[in-house]
Amino acid sequence: MSVPKTDWDQEIKFFLETYFEVVESPLDADQETEKHSIASITKKVMKVLPSQYIYEDDVYNVLLDLGFKMFSYEVPPVFDEKTGKELKPAYTDYAYFLKRKTAAL
DSSP states (O other), X not given: OOOOOOOHHHHHHHHHHHHEXXXXXXXXXXXXEEEEXXXXXXXXXXXXXXXXXXXXXXHHHHHHHHTOOXXXXXXXXXXXXXXXXXXXXXXXXXXXXXXXXXXXX
C-alpha cells in the first residue's frame, strides 16, 4: 500500500498563514514586522517541516500566492559607541516583510 505524497506547498502555506500577516507597504511595518530573505524564511519553515522536502522556490511561490511583498529599506550606519567612528555605512537592503501574528489570550 502506498502512502499519499504530502503536499508540502500546502504545509508551507499553512505555516506562513498561521504565524504571519501580509504587510502592504513599508509604512505599515511596526515592531511586529520581521524582514526576511527567501533563505531565512526557508530556514524558519525547515525548523518545523522535514527539511529534505522544502526548497526555496517552493517558499517563494507560496509567498507570492499569499500576497507577501518584498520592499527595500534603509539600514542605518553602525557607529562605535566609544569613539563615534562609523564602522559600517548606511545602505539599502531588500526583504520580504512579514508581520508576526500575536496570540489572542
